[in-house]
Amino acid sequence: MQKIIRKLNISEFEKSINEVKYNEYFTEKERELYGKRRKKGSLAARYLLKNIIIENIDKNLKYSDIEILNNDFGKPFLAIHKLEQEILKKIHFSISHSKDDAIVLFVIDTDDL
Numbered sequence: 001m002q003k004i005i006r007k008l009n010i011s012e013f014e015k016s017i018n019e020v021k022y023n024e025y026f027t028e029k030e031r032e033l034y035g036k037r038r039k040k041g042s043l044a045a046r047y048l049l050k051n052i053i054i055e056n057i058d059k060n061l062k063y064s065d066i067e068i069l070n071n072d073f074g075k076p077f078l079a080i081h082k083l084e085q086e087i088l089k090k091i092h093f094s095i096s097h098s099k100d101d102a103i104v105l106f107v108i109d110t111d112d113l
Contacts, residue, residue: 002056004106006048010097013044025050025063033069041097048104049095056108057091058083068095 022031025047034042046068054061060082067079076095080088090109097103 002106002108002110004052004056005104006052006106007101007103008044008048009101010041010044011100013047013102014040027064027067029069030067041099041102044102045095045097045104048102049093049106052104052106053078053080053091056106057087 017025022035026035026043030043030046033039034046047063049068050063050066053066054063061080065080065082068076069079070076076093078088078091078093092107092109094105095102
């Protein structure tokens with residue numbers, strides 16, 4: 001089992017992202033739902049999770065290949081169309097943010113990978 005915890009300062013994230021990166025990192029649906037100024041923490045947390053997945057699961061994935069939305073109860077879920085369902089089932093995560101920071105807990109069951 002692999003566990004990763006990462007934190008990102010939301011102000012630093014905002015300074016580092018331009019329009020090209022914004023469109024590259026997030027799907028149209030993510031931009032529509034979380035692109036408002038007050039939702040920068042949500043975008044920062046999603047960026048962190050995508051970064052972890054690309055670094056640790058498949059370096060050939062693009063940020064836009066990974067979509068993180070919320071179900072009707074507010075729980076985030078992953079959609080990665082270029083990843084086998086068996087691998088996707090082994091990924092567990094929690095994303096959160098405060099006014100200043102976004103944080104991600106990522107766990108993958110690596111026993112059968």
